[in-house]
Amino acid sequence: MALYKTQTLKIHNSLTGKKEEFTPLHEGHVGMYVCGPTVYSNVHLGNCRTFMSFDLIFRYLLHLGYKVRYVRNITDAGHLEDDADQGEDKISKKARLEKIEPMEVVQRYTVDFHNTLQKFNLLPPSIEPTATGHIVEQIEIIKVIMDKGYAYEKNGSVYFDVVKFNEDYQYGKLSGRKLEDMIANTRELAAQDEKNNPQDFALWKRAEPQHIMRWPSPWGEGFPGWHLECTVMSTKYLGETFDIHGGGMDLKFPHHECEIAQAEASNDKSPVRYWLHANMLTLNGKKMAKSTGNNLLPNEIFSGENTLLSKAFAPTVVRFFMMQAHYTSILDLSDEALLAAEKGYHRLMDAMELLHNLPTGVTSGFDLGAWRQRCYDAMNDDFNAPVLIAQLFEAVKAIHLIREGKQEITAADLEGLSETLHGFVFDVLGLERAHRESGESEKLDGTLELLVELRNRARTDKDYATADRIRDALNDLGIQIKDGKDGTTFSY
RNA sequence: GGCAUCGUGGCCGAGUGGCUAGGCACAGCUCUGCAAAAGCUUGUACAGCGGUUCGAAUCCGCUCGAUGCCUCCA
DSSP: OOGGGTSOOEEEETTTTEEEEOOOSBTTEEEEEEOOOBOSSOOOHHHHHHHHHHHHHHHHHHHTTOEEEEEEOBBOSSOHHHHHHHSOOHHHHHHHHTTOOHHHHHHHHHHHHHHHHHHTTOOOOSBOOBSGGGHHHHHHHHHHHHHTTSEEEETTEEEEOHHHHHHHSOTTTTTTOOHHHHHHHHSTTOOSSSOSSTTOEEEEEEOOTTOOOOBOOTTSSEEEOTTHHHHHHHHHHHOSSEEEEEEEGGGIIIIIHHHHHHHHHHHSSOOEEEEEEEOOEEETTEEOOTTTSOOOOHHHHHHOOSSSOSSOOOHHHHHHHHHTSOTTSOEEEOHHHHHHHHHHHHHHHHHHHHGGGOOOBSSOSSOHHHHHHHHHHHHHBTSOHHHHHHHHHHHHHHHHHHHTTSSOOBHHHHHHHHHHHHIIIIIISOOOOOOOOTTHHHHHHHHHHHHHHHHHHHHHTTOHHHHHHHHHHHHHTTOEEEEETTEEEEEO
8 A cells, every 4th residue: 555545744835824734636646846947057056955855855755655747847948148148157158158059058057957966866857848848838828828818919028917917816825925015116116118017027028139049939039938938837747737836935936926827827727736935045144046156066065175165075965964954944054064964974874884783682672663653754744854864863873772782673673674764764865875986995995904904913912103103194194093893994 | 115934052953832853062971002983871942022821932912133035046
């Protein structure tokens, strides 16, 4: 029997502001859409946190036995020109100056995006559609919205008529805004543009001569509006109404609000049953953003080449760090926090290793069933990974007690413990054992084993000067010697 | 200015109307030739001020502060 039949999952729905019991539209199947990246520069760590949050959600849904269709788009159209001008990103600017094809920029950063997410051990989505691959569908939906009277054309551009829409529907229900308030607030700074109202947004934009990405349409050459692709691709692959729509908190308004408006205007149906918003990752207390320069690239963390951190951190350690915070909370990145997470990560992984040769007995002092359910309870409560991790450390404590002979566990329970632990640590949280780069390390390891052997011989001979010299010299090189009960190991 | 979220022990970070996660650091202990590593043990915190209540850090109000959105942004 699928786990979802016995586990009651509750999800915080941004639309209602409440935790609601999750029941998919079609039993056993879940449709999930997440707004993906705009590929005009390298993904920064903040982007990664959002996608990682939804990776956790995807993984847990799979773990519960749901068949999940997970759609995450790639935005590769529309705003390349503007961003190259405004942003600090030198590569895309250079690409433009050298008249490199825009799709070359897209390709480069799409590859970077995939590489980076793979390092963080994110599962690929079921479908990863691109905006440029759905121009036709976008044009079609614009026609529908125009036919229904919720859009108007001006000089080759088409705008969504928010005021008209608001007469029949409710604009702003996701972000808790009222159109009247918005109009009152923006009246003075209304830009002199073609829109009837500042709140209106573009469905199709006329391409100016210098705009490099352009497609023919009934309204002339142009490109699709910023919010349209998500409406088109989500409903195309998941249906007019689907279960979960996710994205970063910063997309709640206006992006997701506009998506709702577009979908309702064209299908007359609320498109999404559960809206989920992942919160921001901050750096020095401020949001990480490409545009402000307050950002850190994943590779800069993995290599240690940055000015903010004292050392390099493995991708899985960064993942563990992020999993220790709930996805709806703001998380502030710092060297101290990462260092603490790294130690905790090792403690967890070391305990997983101990699992292999633990003594078993005739009774269990460890209540496996109750503990396992506490793990599920944590995840069932809006994917609360931090609480799950707390439970995992309860198991770590038990493992040590059993190892020291202070507690007993039956063979069957040990197997269950091991299985559950592996399931949550590797399948649900998506953690991995951090491994060193192979190749050179084989030689190094052999050399170290020899040094350890020589040192231990010196210790037996009470030649502590030699023993300590080896230990201290290695330590200066960043290699730590660890004398344990069962022999000496090292780490670097 | 408007809307939203948040303010937890040295740090990070959960949670809850009464039964007080977890990680890291610190301290003590065990182990060790000495260390380190590892393991064990210990922490009554919830921005401030009022109110509701038998009881609030958890609910309500106000104040202060932080962050996000209101323009592309995960």
